[in-house]
Amino acid sequence: MEFALTEEQRLLDESLRGYLARELTLDKLKTLANEAGGFAKSHWQALADLGIAGLMVPEEHGGAGLGLLDAAVAAEALGYAAAPVAFVGAAVMAPLAVSLMANASQQSEWFPKIASGEMRIAVAFAGGSGQTGTADVRLDGLKLSGRVDGVLDVAGATHVLTILPDGRAALVAVDTSGVEATVKPTLDRTRPLADVVFSGAQTHVLDASNDPAGAARRVRDAGRVMLAADTLGASQAMLDKAVAYAGERVQFGRVIASFQAVKHMAAEMATDLEPCRALVWFAAHAHDAIPEEAHVSACHAKAHLAEVGRLIQTKATEMHGGMGFTELMGLELWYKRISLDRHTLGGPERCRHEAAVAQGWVKG
Amino acid sequence: MDLSYSEKYRTLQNEVRAFIGLHKDASPKAVGVRRKPDAKMLEWQRLLVEKGYAARTIPRQFGGFGAEPDVMEAAIIAEEFSKAGIAAGIMSQGISMLVPTLIEVGTEAQRESFIGPTIRGEIIWCQGYSEPGAGSDLANVQTKGVLEGEHFVVNGQKIWTSSAHYADWMFLLCRTEPDKPKHQGLSYLLLSMKTPGIDVRPLRTMTGKATFNEVFFTDVRVPAHQIVMGRGDGWAVANTTLKYERMMLGDANKFMHRVHRIRELMETTRIDGVRLIDMPEWRDRLVRLQGEVMASKYHQMRLLTEAAKGIDAGLKRLVVKLYGTEMGYRLSGLAVDVYGAAGLAFDPHDDMDGGTDDDATAWHTDHMYDLGLIIGGGSSQIQKNIISERGLGMPREPKAALQATTKS
Incomplete structure (x- = not known):
């Protein structure tokens, strides 16, 4: 038994963290978040060149052919850096949906463009996402109409893939007539959400799955695990920043990290957070290798990380005192990152309800 | 993976x-x-x-x-x-703690005399560490051992001594060098519980059971060769023993078993005819705890993988006691809540009378015992000091408190 990352996964983690530490300074991050609307093509292309975009694309189509555990390693690193990257939609849910739902010729056409970073697909759920807000879409032939609010990763997207309630999916190009995607000022400025309105937009329909409802759930569960991994990384960053700050801030003639009241807050955060990594890894691994445990563990990972993330965003901000309440240190970017993760694709209460239903504890 | x-x-x-x-x-x-x-x-x-x-x-x-x-x-x-x-x-502290300690630092004669009979269960040990004034601050032990000829003469009091009422032998931490600094004045003695001058008094806890004892020593004569290592080495020996205690991993299966017992309880317990499992507020508490137990279970598998490779897991290992005991307390707390008013009849049997508790009594007893686990073995507050200092590298407590000599 080996409950650990492989050497390749550790290298992926190191190279990604190394790149982000070098390139994504706090000043650059603030600029991207405040002025670039959460998307900069050069930044995206650099990450695509590192292999992020093609992580989940099969090797025969120009990708790395890796699994969700590899993607979770990347998501944690991106969350740690609060990187403004359309990762969950464009690099994980979209290629997974294309794998599960698209026919062979669609796959041959789209996969290489996804892997190169040229095609950036945001994923919208017209029902079944578990999140609040309007999601009301209908498909007449190849024409899509209706609206979906609060779609992740639309900033900089070339396409929107809408997962329909019946488990089929419809791909539209953002610049097609009949598509209006409005990127909104969003709590998390590193990943702004968009409201998308379709009025008879021309689509490509993905209907090649034998189990469309199961495929839709699998795409959403993968998204949930990625958001949990993002929270894991962002929470670790907040804890590290809080411990570092407490080691420098002097009051009453000593660094505040020497006060037990402060030390105990840090210890509580670390105690809640450490076991989360194993839960996220397991949920991602189950998605790849243990299908019967994939759904329940994805729900648990999403819910548990949301709760631990809430504790850490709170305590880590408190440990920074008044500075934590300002925008000066940029800590609020990580705070808001954790909040977006919590509410997107189902908050903890919803995910726990689904876990209970899936285990037969209660009727759905 | x-x-x-x-x-x-x-x-x-x-x-x-x-x-x-x-x-x-x-x-x-x-x-x-x-x-x-x-x-x-x-x-x-x-x-x-x-x-x-x-x-x-x-x-x-x-x-x-x-x-x-x-x-x-x-x-x-x-x-x-x-x-x-x-x-x-x-399961005994003799097997899990004393035997590995003797293998590491005992004399050949001590290993010969004690290891075999201990692992066969023929000698049961109790641990003479804690005192009324030496709990979290264990090095503050005040029980005295004065060398007179071929014997240490022991006087003082121990508390929280589980199994002292039937143990054959005790491993004892006492102060033999009162003029030396706190941590250097202790010795680690092995003594038969049949030695004259030992008075064992059961200590009834809030669970209604007497699983612990107080042990009083009045001029108890311990042969001088029954010391482990030398005079003043007691703190080092005790830490060797505690290292083995800390290596015992928690049992994640036990917690998952509890989750399913509580689910069954929620399926049969009703308020105004409605099953608790069908009420979202009850169900949500259970599912939330299940998520915590899963995190704990996979965390243990991760620790196990690292231990098998000889990697010191550091922070990951340090959080286990705090996480596990706090979670266990919340789990038994939920079971107690599910029983509610119908579970308030409380009729605990003593371990010694061999009776079996009814399920509600057992959950209440477990819940209180779980609180004891939060306090014992290094309380949650001590754990947080350890985690922040050794795990996160935050400043240690001021040295004055550590070096204070203890003469009284």
């Missing part, structure tokens, strides 16, 4: 399962009560040692099985016995 066992471990797993299948009906059940092992238990222990399912890594020359230490093997054996609900041998 590979969650399957290799051939070697699958073979062991199959052997353990076959052994359990063969002996399940005749074996003693795994029960929480602590009492002196009876003839049946001693016979079972002898069989387990022979097969290597107890005292597995104790060298053959001392009566053990003599296997190389392998945390994965230990985990597989523990898991199979836990799943089957049968006793994985005698």
Whole structure:
């Protein structure tokens, strides 16, 4: 038994963290978040060149052919850096949906463009996402109409893939007539959400799955695990920043990290957070290798990380005192990152309800 | 990530399962009560040692099985016995803590005299560490040992001494060098509980059971050669012992078992005719705890993987006691809440009378006992000091408090 990352996964983690530490300074991050609307093509292309975009694309189509555990390693690193990257939609849910739902010729056409970073697909759920807000879409032939609010990763997207309630999916190009995607000022400025309105937009329909409802759930569960991994990384960053700050801030003639009241807050955060990594890894691994445990563990990972993330965003901000309440240190970017993760694709209460239903504890 | 066992471990797993299948009906059940092992238990222990399912890594020359230490093997054996609900041998501080300590720092004579009989269950030990004034601050031990000729003469008091009422021997931490600094004035003695001058008084806890004792010493004469290492080395020896206590991993299966027991309870408990499992506010509490238990379970698997490779898991290991005890308390707390008013009849049996508690009483007892686990073995507050200092590198407590000498 080996409950650990492989050497390749550790290298992926190191190279990604190394790149982000070098390139994504706090000043650059603030600029991207405040002025670039959460998307900069050069930044995206650099990450695509590192292999992020093609992580989940099969090797025969120009990708790395890796699994969700590899993607979770990347998501944690991106969350740690609060990187403004359309990762969950464009690099994980979209290629997974294309794998599960698209026919062979669609796959041959789209996969290489996804892997190169040229095609950036945001994923919208017209029902079944578990999140609040309007999601009301209908498909007449190849024409899509209706609206979906609060779609992740639309900033900089070339396409929107809408997962329909019946488990089929419809791909539209953002610049097609009949598509209006409005990127909104969003709590998390590193990943702004968009409201998308379709009025008879021309689509490509993905209907090649034998189990469309199961495929839709699998795409959403993968998204949930990625958001949990993002929270894991962002929470670790907040804890590290809080411990570092407490080691420098002097009051009453000593660094505040020497006060037990402060030390105990840090210890509580670390105690809640450490076991989360194993839960996220397991949920991602189950998605790849243990299908019967994939759904329940994805729900648990999403819910548990949301709760631990809430504790850490709170305590880590408190440990920074008044500075934590300002925008000066940029800590609020990580705070808001954790909040977006919590509410997107189902908050903890919803995910726990689904876990209970899936285990037969209660009727759905 | 590979969650399957290799051939070697699958073979062991199959052997353990076959052994359990063969002996399940005749074996003693795994029960929480602590009492002196009876003839049946001693016979079972002898069989387990022979097969290597107890005292597995104790060298053959001392009566053990003599296997190389392998945390994965230990985990597989523990898991199979836990799943089957049968006793994985005698659980005692003598076997888990004293024996490894003697192997590491004992004299040849001490190993010869004590290791064999201890692992066979013929000698039961109790631990003489805590005192009324030395709990979290263990090095503040005040029980005195004064060398007079060939004996240490011991006077003082110990508390929280589980199993002292039936133990044969005690390993004792006492102050033999009162003029030296706090941590350098202690010695570690082994003494028979039959020595004149020892008075054991049961200590009834809030659970209604007397699982602990107070032990009073009045001019108790301990032969001087029954010291482990030398005079003033007691703190080092005690830390060796505690290292082995800390290496014992928590049992995630036990917590998952609790989750399912509580689910069953929620399916049969009703308020105004509605099952608790059908009420979202009740169900949500349980599912939330299930998520925490899952995190704990996979965290243990991660720790096990690292331990098998000889990696010191650092912070990951330091959080286990705090996380596990706080979570266990919330789990039993939920069970108590599910019973609610209907579970308030409380009729605990003492461990010694052999009776069995009804389920509601058992949950209430467990809930209170779980609070004891938060306090004992390094309280949650002490754990947070350890985690922040050793795990996160935050400043240690001011040295003045650590170096204070203790003369009184």
